[in-house]
Amino acid sequence: MTETLDIKITKTTHSRLQETDFNNLPFGKIFSDHMFVADYADGEWKNFQIVPYGDISLSPAISSLHYGQSFFEGIKAYKHDDGQVTVFRPEKNAARFNKSAERLCMPTLPEDIFLQSIAAVVDIDRDWVPAKANHALYIRPFMFATDPFLGVAPSGTYKFMVLLCPVGPYFSKTLRVKIETYYTRSAEGGMGFAKSSGNYGGSMLPAKKATEEGFDQLIWTDAKNHEYVEEMGAANVMFVLDGKLITPSTRDTILDGVTRDTVLTLAREWGMPVEERRVSVAEIIEGAKTGKLQDAFGAGTAATIAAVGSISHNGEEYFLADPKTREFSQKVLVELDNIKYGRVTDTHNWNYPVL
Numbered sequence: 001m002t003e004t005l006d007i008k009i010t011k012t013t014h015s016r017l018q019e020t021d022f023n024n025l026p027f028g029k030i031f032s033d034h035m036f037v038a039d040y041a042d043g044e045w046k047n048f049q050i051v052p053y054g055d056i057s058l059s060p061a062i063s064s065l066h067y068g069q070s071f072f073e074g075i076k077a078y079k080h081d082d083g084q085v086t087v088f089r090p091e092k093n094a095a096r097f098n099k100s101a102e103r104l105c106m107p108t109l110p111e112d113i114f115l116q117s118i119a120a121v122v123d124i125d126r127d128w129v130p131a132k133a134n135h136a137l138y139i140r141p142f143m144f145a146t147d148p149f150l151g152v153a154p155s156g157t158y159k160f161m162v163l164l165c166p167v168g169p170y171f172s173k174t175l176r177v178k179i180e181t182y183y184t185r186s187a188e189g190g191m192g193f194a195k196s197s198g199n200y201g202g203s204m205l206p207a208k209k210a211t212e213e214g215f216d217q218l219i220w221t222d223a224k225n226h227e228y229v230e231e232m233g234a235a236n237v238m239f240v241l242d243g244k245l246i247t248p249s250t251r252d253t254i255l256d257g258v259t260r261d262t263v264l265t266l267a268r269e270w271g272m273p274v275e276e277r278r279v280s281v282a283e284i285i286e287g288a289k290t291g292k293l294q295d296a297f298g299a300g301t302a303a304t305i306a307a308v309g310s311i312s313h314n315g316e317e318y319f320l321a322d323p324k325t326r327e328f329s330q331k332v333l334v335e336l337d338n339i340k341y342g343r344v345t346d347t348h349n350w351n352y353p354v355l
């Protein structure tokens with residue numbers, strides 16, 4: 001730890017907490033009272049502030065709008081039964097934040113500043129962390145270029161901000177997914193491993209088309225031949241095939257998810273055979289046909305563990321077992337909740353306390 005960050009705090013004069021319906025929290029639409037803001041200029045981070053959540057004023061020429069020098073993170077804070085608030089594995093996000101920054105020619109942010117800024121704003125808005133099963137405070141750190149300059153070149157100035165949203169479950173149903181065989185999310189040499197804003201803009205048309213066909217999500221495949229599975233929507237994808245937990249190995253086309261790492265760690269501790277490798281569409285379809293595909297789910301902070309109900313490929317739909325009967329993902333869901341809500345000893349030190 002470096003020294004304590006000097007943060008200028010301006011509190012809201014009108015909290016929206018009382019008028020917020022915590023029984024109805026659509027994802028990402030309700031914001032807490034405060035947000036964190038910092039500026040990068042002249043080669044350094046400065047002006048660390050917590051201010052009331054609200055609009056900000058920017059030049060219309062900023063290069064994040066025109067050329068996509070922009071990326072983000074997604075983390076969750078949980079309220080334990082005793083009222084304590086912890087953030088789940090934010091050190092991993094701090095490290096990934098800087099991988100994204102480097103790929104986009106943007107300045108890195110010392111991990112310590114990242115962690116302190118999150119802890120400070122969550123602390124101020126700790127009453128916004130829902131005390132309810134399957135609920136959390138979603139933390140959205142992000143950075144974007146602010147030079148008012150229309151040349152295609154890295155900006156010299158940036159903003160780092162953190163927003164907070166109380167959230168309930170992301171998906172309320174078992175997902176009908178389609179293996180995408182035309183569009184791609186990312187290609188080798190691209191920026192699929194970065195949480196770069198442009199990756200998500202490019203995924204919206206294929207996702208919309210899939211929705212129009214009646215699907216809930218896409219399974220992305222490799223850009224070259226659409227032969228290997230890569231991710232599911234904005235989550236990593238995992239399968240239990242013939243008793244083994246199988247997931248695509250990370251590479252520059254795949255986002256290295258914290259949830260993915262968490263699930264793999266637990267599976268290994270439970271003595272489950274784990275394979276991180278290229279996963280072919282053919283073996284997944286074959287497994288679905290023969291019944292050897294026992295489980296399939298998306299893994300991500302927003303979605304947590306999202307059960308796949310059926311997988312479609314080239315017009316054929318293959319149905320999987322009822323999620324409630326799936327041993328592995330059910331066990332993971334229970335254990336993850338126990339850890340995040342502080343009901344078991346946190347042997348991995350995954351819970352970062354907000355003091």
Ligand SMILES: *Cc1c(COP(=O)(O)O)cnc(C)c1O
Binds near residue numbers: 236299
């Ligand atoms: C955020 C994200 C994930 C999941 O990462 P977590 O750290 O588990 O939240 C996976 N894939 C993509 C494309 C993502 O944007």
